[in-house]
Amino acid sequence: MLNNNLLLIPILFLPVTNARYNPSILIIGAGPSGIAAATKLLKNNFTNLRIFEAENRIGGRIRSVKFGDSFIDLGAEWCHGEKDNIVYEMVNQYDVLMHTNLSYKLVYSNGKYIDDEVYQGLLDFAENIDASVTNEGTEKNCGNLESVGECFQKLFNASFSKKYNTEPQKLRVSLDSKDWLEHYTALYDSTFSLLDLSRKSDYKRCEGDLRLNWNGRGFKTILELMMQKFPDSSKQLPIDNKIFLKKEVTRISWKGNSTKVLVRCFDDTTVEVDHVIFTPSLGVLKASYKSLFEPSLPADKVAAIRNFGFGATFKVAFHFPKTWWNASELYGFVWSSDDERRIIADFPEGPIKNGKSWLTASVKFFQAENNPKVLIGFFAAEMVPELEKESDKVITDGCMYLFKTFLGANYTVLEPDAIIRSSWYNNRHFRGTYSYESVKGKTNGKRYPQMLGMPLEYENGTPAVLFAGEATHPYYFSTVHAAIETGYREADRLIGLYRQKV
Numbered sequence: 310m311l312n313n314n315l316l317l318i319p320i321l322f323l324p325v326t327n328a329r330y331n332p333s334i335l336i337i338g339a340g341p342s343g344i345a346a347a348t349k350l351l352k353n354n355f356t357n358l359r360i361f362e363a364e365n366r367i368g369g370r371i372r373s374v375k376f377g378d379s380f381i382d383l384g385a386e387w388c389h390g391e392k393d394n395i396v397y398e399m400v401n402q403y404d405v406l407m408h409t410n411l412s413y414k415l416v417y418s419n420g421k422y423i424d425d426e427v428y429q430g431l432l433d434f435a436e437n438i439d440a441s442v443t444n445e446g447t448e449k450n451c452g453n454l455e456s457v458g459e460c461f462q463k464l465f466n467a468s469f470s471k472k473y474n475t476e477p478q479k480l481r482v483s484l485d486s487k488d489w490l491e492h493y494t495a496l497y498d499s500t501f502s503l504l505d506l507s508r509k510s511d512y513k514r515c516e517g518d519l520r521l522n523w524n525g526r527g528f529k530t531i532l533e534l535m536m537q538k539f540p541d542s543s544k545q546l547p548i549d550n551k552i553f554l555k556k557e558v559t560r561i562s563w564k565g566n567s568t569k570v571l572v573r574c575f576d577d578t579t580v581e582v583d584h585v586i587f588t589p590s591l592g593v594l595k596a597s598y599k600s601l602f603e604p605s606l607p608a609d610k611v612a613a614i615r616n617f618g619f620g621a622t623f624k625v626a627f628h629f630p631k632t633w634w635n636a637s638e639l640y641g642f643v644w645s646s647d648d649e650r651r652i653i654a655d656f657p658e659g660p661i662k663n664g665k666s667w668l669t670a671s672v673k674f675f676q677a678e679n680n681p682k683v684l685i686g687f688f689a690a691e692m693v694p695e696l697e698k699e700s701d702k703v704i705t706d707g708c709m710y711l712f713k714t715f716l717g718a719n720y721t722v723l724e725p726d727a728i729i730r731s732s733w734y735n736n737r738h739f740r741g742t743y744s745y746e747s748v749k750g751k752t753n754g755k756r757y758p759q760m761l762g763m764p765l766e767y768e769n770g771t772p773a774v775l776f777a778g779e780a781t782h783p784y785y786f787s788t789v790h791a792a793i794e795t796g797y798r799e800a801d802r803l804i805g806l807y808r809q810k811v
């Protein structure tokens with residue numbers, strides 16, 4: 310990664326457009342927003358720059374790992390949409406993104422498929438209460454409610470009782486699917502509780518396929534593209550020697566001197582620069598904003614940090630000696646209320662909340678792309694932080710119990726020979742997966758992402774510390790396309806500043 314290509318070194322010494330204005334810039338974080346900012350600055354001849362990254366790898370919440378025959382993603386996995394999606398626009402011409410065309414199946418704990426019509430009804434219900442969609446019926450019923458959770462509770466039973474009042478079997482199955490649907494809904498916004506998820510959101514979906522996959526190349530392809538290592542590595546930008554790994558920033562002093570920001574690291578080294586671009590997650594800010602910034606942050610930024618939402622989801626992938634499932638299917642598992650009561654006696658290990666086992670918190674399992682022996686699974690909501698701390702054995706045995714219960718009648722379930730899993734919440738460089746609009750964030754119509762993105766300024770009004778990262782995007786927050794756009798935005802802020810001066 311950090312090997313310099315000697316041929317590229319001369320480029321570093323080419324004069325900048327105007328050498329007097331080659332300011333020193335420190336980018337904190339080498340996730341997609343930090344890489345976006347750095348590559349844009351480099352292309353504009355701002356060569357006096359460094360990136361400090363706390364982890365021992367670049368990519369941040371993009372984490373593509375070779376597992377089985379291909380790369381799987383423990384972080385960002387799909388390009389969500391096409392129109393006005395910068396990720397899609399950048400890679401579209403290279404033909405790497407693929408449509409995901411799995412057959413979505415809900416399976417009941419008796420091992421039988423749940424009727425497609427019931428499944429579709431559940432998905433429609435979730436779509437109709439989604440915060441980024443306006444639905445008149447929902448508005449009429451939930452207009453006075455703040456959270457998706459309250460609206461869900463209010464409408465769920467009534468809506469399926471009415472729909473299936475003459476079909477008791479379908480009614481029972483749909484009511485039994487409530488737990489699954491809550492976890493399904495929580496997964497998309499990575500919230501621990503639907504009661505914290507605002508019913509109104511400024512989030513905008515991009516039109517087009519929301520599930521474009523990387524066909525086993527990994528989401529890391531977008532980083533390689535920005536650094537110009539892909540598709541032709543001979544054109545790569547001279548960035549590797551500017552990235553410093555295992556360099557965790559612990560203190561940013563932004564007003565001690567009227568023209569410099571002083572940055573201290575965990576290893577006690579310090580640097581003084583003209584500008585800092587700060588990109589760590591909202592989770593990192595929530596946990597550390599008090600100790601990170603000196604003087605303390607202005608009140609509106611603190612309010613945004615505290616009130617915008619940040620949760621977590623859990624991913625696990627298993628490698629098997631061979632494919633034993635149907636590769637064209639994606640499975641969601643729904644417990645019948647009777648079987649659900651038996652779980653804790655059958656499989657007591659792992660987190661239990663409100664009398665429910667973590668085995669009720671799974672959302673989906675499916676085969677990784679271009680990776681026929683690998684199954685990926687997702688878990689959501691409140692048990693995620695504890696789940697991350699469980700041993701490989703508990704996670705594996707629990708998932709085997711799921712596979713045998715739901716798929717055992719039709720398939721010979723094999724033991725996996727390898728497991729890999731995520732741990733975003735318990736890693737202090739992330740403290741969760743991505744941001745969402747919390748009910749706390751809705752008071753007074755405040756626009757928290759905009760506040761998160763406001764720079765801290767020197768007394769002369771020029772930006773000292775700039776903020777990028779997914780949570781600072783006004784309507785694409787939570788995604789990689791948001792992260793990249795905000796990295797470019799802050800690079801442009803500096804480019805514009807010095808263009809004025811010249």
Ligand SMILES: Cc1cc2nc3c(=O)[nH]c(=O)nc-3n(C[C@H](O)[C@H](O)[C@H](O)COP(=O)(O)OP(=O)(O)OC[C@H]3O[C@@H](n4cnc5c(N)ncnc54)[C@H](O)[C@@H]3O)c2cc1C
Pocket residue numbers: 337338339340341342343361362363364367368369370371383384385386387388389556557558559588589590593622624731733737738739741742743777778779780787788789790792
């Ligand atoms: C499980 C999961 C699934 C996801 N799925 C999708 C998806 O399908 N599609 C999609 O578009 N998005 C998805 N996302 C969201 C996407 O990954 C993020 O929005 C995006 O990566 C955010 O980029 P960023 O640059 O803002 O932050 P990050 O990627 O978090 O980068 C910030 C960097 O700062 C570093 N850092 C933190 N603290 C310090 C410090 N003190 N000093 C120095 N460095 C520090 C971190 O290590 C990190 O590398 C998913 C995320 C997760 C975790």
Ligand SMILES: *[C@@H]1O[C@H](CO)[C@@H](O)[C@H](O)[C@H]1NC(C)=O
Pocket residue numbers: 323324325326352353354
């Ligand atoms: C960067 O510098 C090179 C060499 O001086 C020059 O040719 C190029 O136009 C500059 N690019 C920008 C964006 O200023």
Ligand SMILES: *[C@@H]1O[C@H](CO)[C@@H](O)[C@H](O)[C@H]1NC(C)=O
Pocket residue numbers: 416420421422715716718719
């Ligand atoms: C298993 O096969 C039975 C009988 O064909 C069918 O009813 C059931 O839905 C199947 N279940 C799964 C998960 O494939």
Ligand SMILES: *[C@@H]1O[C@H](CO)[C@@H](O)[C@H](O)[C@H]1NC(C)=O
Pocket residue numbers: 462466484
């Ligand atoms: C919804 O229906 C289930 C199953 O019949 C029942 O246990 C639950 O109490 C009902 N909830 C509400 C809010 O009516």
Ligand SMILES: *[C@@H]1O[C@H](CO)[C@@H](O)[C@H](O)[C@H]1NC(C)=O
Pocket residue numbers: 565566567568569581
């Ligand atoms: C402020 O920054 C300037 C320029 O880097 C430096 O010479 C000076 O010593 C700094 N002053 C203080 C008080 O840190």
Ligand SMILES: *[C@@H]1O[C@H](CO)[C@@H](O)[C@H](O)[C@H]1NC(C)=O
Pocket residue numbers: 412635636637638
């Ligand atoms: C696999 O699943 C697909 C989609 O549900 C189905 O059409 C196909 O018949 C299944 N194949 C086998 C061998 O069961």
Ligand SMILES: *[C@@H]1O[C@H](CO)[C@@H](O)[C@H](O)[C@H]1NC(C)=O
Pocket residue numbers: 410411412637
């Ligand atoms: C997925 O798409 C390919 C190519 O279009 C097609 O051959 C295949 O049958 C599709 N699979 C499913 C499960 O629809």
